[in-house]
Amino acid sequence: MTLPALAELPAILLPLVSRSEQSFRTAVAGLTEGDHGFSTWTPERWAQFARVTGASDFVIEQSVRDPLMLLSLVQSGELDRPFAPGELCGQIAAAVNTAQTEDELGRVLRRQRARHQVRIIWRDLTRQADLVQTCRDLSDMADASIDQAYQWLYSRHCQQFGTPTGRRSGEPQQMVILGMGKLGAVELNLSSDIDLIFAYPEGGETVGVKRALDNQEFFIRLGQRLIKALDPMTVDGFVFRVDMRLRPYGSSGALVLSFNALEQYYQDQGRDWERYAMIKARVVAGDQVAGAQLLDMLRPFVYRRYLDFSAIEALRTMKQLIQQEVRRKGMADNIKLGSGGIREVEFIAQAFQLIHGGRDLSLQQRPLLKVLGTLEGQGYLPPAVISELREGYEFLRYTEHAIQAIADRQTQMLPDTAQDQARIAFMLGFADWDAFHEKLMFWRGRVAWHFAQVIADPDEEEGADCEVVVGGEWLPLWEEAQDEEAACRQLEEGGFADATKALKALAGLRGSPQLRAMQRLGRERLDAFIPRLLAQAVEHDNPDLVLERVLPLVEAVARRSAYLVLLTENPGALRRLLTLCAASPWIAEQITRFPLLLDELLNEGRLFKPPLAPELAAELRERLTRIPEDDLEQQMEALRHFKLAHRLRVAASEIAGSLPLMKVSDYLTWLAEAILEQVLALAWRQTVAKYGTPLRTDGTLCDPGFIIVGYGKVGGIELGHGSDLDLVFIHDGDPQAETDGAKPIDGAQFFTRLGQRIIHLLTAQTNSGQLYEVDMRLRPSGASGLLVSSLGAFARYQENEAWTWEHQALVRARVLVGSQDVGQAFEKVRAQVLGKARDLAKLQQEVSEMRAKMRDNLGSKSTAAGTGANAFDAAAPFDLKQDAGGIVDIEFMVQYAALAWSQSHPPLLRWTDNIRILEELEHEGLMPVEDASLLREAYKAYRSAAHRQALQKDAGVIPGDQFADERRQVMRIWRELGLS
Structure with missing residues (x-):
């Protein structure tokens, strides 16, 4: 939603503003050291003053009590600009460093809190800060207050009791302070308490004093002093109300636990509501490095690595408890806990996080608005639902801030006095209470409706008083x-x-x-x-x-x-x-x-609408960036799951008829390319980490100076559901020059090991199978040749040693991933080799002989590979690929034409797929329009039939009476090209 504008001040608030102005002027007049710029206040500043003090008793009380505070905020310009990162923390740290005693620490923290609270409320009510910025400022203030108080207390605690030291590591120990709930999500409200959990890395005892103290006892005492610095109400107010009940065993549990004790507790006794709460956990103070390790330890408890529908019953129980509380007397006016309140939006988002977060790492984040964006982006909820939840949530949060801005009280109850109701309506931009309340009830109704839909019991029919069990x-x-x-x-x-x-x-x-x-x-x-x-x-x-x-x-x-x-x-x-x-x-x-x-299968829209190539690549990149670089097992699983999931989506779309044959092959090829891009990146990173970076012949570093070339179906953009990958690896590094790492090897060895690494990543069997079967036999010299060729060696082989059938294969060769400059150089080599002048009679003979060998070895024996008299009988088999008139005949004709005529017709080399090469043959006048069209349609029909066979787990063999006309025409064109 857009930021709600402030309405005109209602008449009921004008006397309040007048009294506030008079009180503040009197307080300023009592200052002895000048007016600190007060006399230069502009009409715009006084208008802001009227709006803020008309809405907030807290601001005027603090300003009258300490007029210098507000004057300094105005004079410094801090009311009119957002703070730079770290600025707020710097101010609190500077103030805390002046404290000499714990009492002074408490006073300093409370005065800082009052100062920044006035600034934040002022900017919120003058609409200079939106909801996200206000919440961030409040959370930053809490982080800084907790951490600076902790650091101040820790050093003095160590002087008194010694430095806590790990028994196993021998290292000094610091406390880790986890912020939960809204603090953890950086969503703190104007008068929120803070939910904290205290922990320390490992057991041991203090050193440096005569009487050592157990580490746990040390940190319990420190935690108590920290709470005392923040929580109690004094003449200076309070810093933050501290709630420790989310720790293990709640109020009856130890105030501080070691990492091992926490991990053991959550593993053995952690309940689902604790998983729900731990979603928001963030290290807000103390040892950040150790805190990150703690959160990594606890992540498996929060996010199960499989799709966690076992959490459904627990979530449903939580939901029922929420619904019971909503029905309690007095909840109707509570915008957080009542029906359609803030808590229900939070529940919707966190339910999806608990169920799907173990699999979908993009859901492993804390801020609710970002989670809602992910739920929309990943297709868990429709955009219209997300839009309503987002707008409803923002309206409720603005209302919450307005309620709490009045008196800095921790409440979410709608006011019942005319003055405060007028204030709320004014702050939310409405002319009166009735207009505001109507909009509020609209949004609460929408939130409540969406809340009812989440993990609704499938056995419960809408409007029914009893349960009807489906089936x-x-x-x-x-x-x-x-x-x-x-x-x-x-x-x-x-x-x-x-x-x-x-x-x-x-x-x-x-x-x-x-x-x-x-x-x-x-x-x-x-x-x-x-x-x-x-x-x-x-x-x-x-x-x-x-x-x-x-x-x-x-x-x-x-x-x-x-x-x-x-x-x-x-x-x-x-x-x-x-x-x-x-x-x-x-x-x-x-x-x-x-x-x-x-x-x-959960999301019908996503299932039957696979993403386009750029979206595929971006989705996979994002998924892998969320996995630690050194976690190879999880990276391999993520790659495999990505492939399985998207291959299923393509197959489902093909069955549903929403993807035609050509698009199916496009998607499957894009999927392979996206995976190869990431596999190459992983293999390169791992190989360079071990051996260093290889060099080019000019002494520059390869970056990576390597390409993966696809042949066959992947080169021709014709992948099927179970296709393997025909690949060739080429580099342009210096084979003799050593890498620049701690364990240098020559360039030839480096690229060989890189190739081996790529093959391992693609073919290794994991719980999710292998990515692809890989066939490297089309490389120079086949199975007996080097795994990876230099570009020069590849060019020499193609020019001087390659067989005609290898040049046929090169027609379908295409750079899939790798260095752009090496890819361009490869294209030049390909064009040069394929564009040579050839003896047509010899070419016809060699292509025909190779095709005859294939038919003899792979075609249907009972019909002489589709050439016998019985080839078109219903009882005879027709091998879609290998028999005469089938797929390979069309492929061989296209390859023959490209080799025969590309010298004089270079456009034939522009493409690697059969359909577009046939279009070029037609366009260049090398094949009659009718014949080119017939071959294209027959080729698509054959491949479509082969796809259907594959989805039925049948071999690519159909009854001989099918495609009879197409086969006869293909065989005719074969003969007319001079092939036999």
Whole structure:
């Protein structure tokens, strides 16, 4: 929402402003050391004064009590500009350094707090700071107050009790102070308390004094002194109310715990609400380095590394507790805890973080508005929902600040006096209370509606007083509460063609070892899921097929029952799962092997709309930047999950008809390129870290001076769902020059090891399988050649030693990733090699002989590779790829044409894919329009059929009577080109 403008001062506040001005003038008149610029206040400044003091008793009270404070804020210009990073902390640190005693420390902190609170409220109420900046200033003030008080106390505490030292490390120990809630998220409000947790790295005792103190006792005493410095109300006010109840065991627990004790507690006894709270945890004071280590230790507790639908019940319980509290008397006017209040927006965001944050690292952040942006950007919630949540939240937060600006009281209750109601309406930019209240209730209604939708119980029908269990009619069958005859009859009535087989499959699942080993909770989840599965299966045309393909998945995930919860809680996801499995056994097998793909079914819009190439690359880069550079295992898993997820999205889109064949290949090729870009970056970083950077022949550093060239389907932008990658690695480094690292090796060795590293990253088997199968046999000299060639060696080989079939392969060669300058040099080599003048008769003979060998070895034997008299019979097989008139014939014709005519027609070398080369052949007048068009359409039809076969897990072989006309025409054009 836009920043709410201040309305005109209502008449009811004018007397208040008049009294405030008179009181302040009297206070200034009492100063003995000049007016500090007061006499030069402009009308604009007095207008600000009127607006602020009309709204806030706190500001006028502080200004009358200490007029110099406000005068200095005006004179320094601090009311009229945002602070630079670190400026606020610097001011508090300078003030704290003047304190000599703990009493003085308390006074200094309270006066600093009053000064900055006046500044922040002033800038908020004059609309010079928006919500985010106000919250940041308040959080910065809290961080600085806590940290400066801690540092001041720590040094004096060490003088008194000695320096705490780790028993294991022998290093001095500092405390780590975690800020929770709004402080942790940098979202503090105008009169918020602060939720803190104290910790220290390791056990031990103090050194440097006669009587050593246990580290825990040292830090408990220090923590008590820190709370005393911040919390109590004195004549100078307070700094921050400190709440320590979020620590382990709450109020009854030790005030400070070691890292190990914290980790043990959360691992053994941590509850889901503590996971929920820990999302916001941030190191606000003390040892920042050790604090970062602590948060890394606790991250697995907060964010489970799998899709965490096991948190659903806990979240639902929390939600019910919120709803119960909302119904309590007196909550209607509470804009935080009441219905449609701030807490409900926070719950919506954090529920998604708990469930998905372990998998989606972009959700592992604290500020709520940023989380909402991520939920929109990643497709978890529609833009319209996010827009309402964001605007509603901002309106509520502005209202909260307005309420608290009045008297600096920690309250979220709407006022009940006419004067304060007028103040709230004025601060939010409304003419009167009624207009404000109408808008407030609108936003609370929208927030409450969205809150009701989050983790709503799928068994609860809207408006119903009782629960109706979805699929409940199938529960007796699953639980064997009826005899076999009745069960079969129910299955037959549901549309099962072979009821006995279906019943036997369910019994087999029920008696499988995986199910017998399930814990009680898992079995309850399965019992809730199977009736829903059957209820949706019978809605399909072939429920037998659905059950046959989905039950292996159920058995595979039985021990990880969070996936069953995912499908139970999301009927739409279950519906999409059954639809995709019914359409493709390949998809069913993929999800069974990699159940983490179930996550992709949650968002229908994202599932059937894979991103374009730049978005793919950016998404993968962002995902990898969130993983520590030294965590290779997690990087490899992230790459594999990314590939699996996006390949599923492409297959789903193909099945749904939203992606035509050419786009399917485009997406799969873009996916491979995005992954290769990151694999090269990872391999380069790891190899350079070990050996140093290689040099070029001119002595400059390679950066990286290396390219990955794609041949075959990836080069021709024609990847299919199970395609491997035909790759060639080329560099332009100096093979003899040594790298500049601590363990130098020559350039040839470096690039060989880089290539080996790339292949390892691509082909290593992990829990999520391998990225791609890689075929390197198209490199110079094939399997017996060097793994990585220099650009010069590659050019010499292609010019002097390569066979014709290798030049055919070069037609489809394309730089996928790597150095731009090396890529351009490769393109020149390719153009030079392919553009040579050739003896057409010899070329025809060599291409024909190679094609004949392939047909003999790979084609259908029973039809002489599609050339026999029976080749077009319905009972005969037709191999879409290898038989005469099929895919490879078209590819060979395109390659022949490129080799034969590119010397005089260079545009033939512009592309590497068959479709566009055929278009160029037509455009250059080298092939009749009808023939070029026929070859393009036949090629697309064949490949589309091959894709369908792959999704059905069938070989690329179809009945011989299919594509008969296309095959005959392809064979005719083959002959007319002089090929045999």
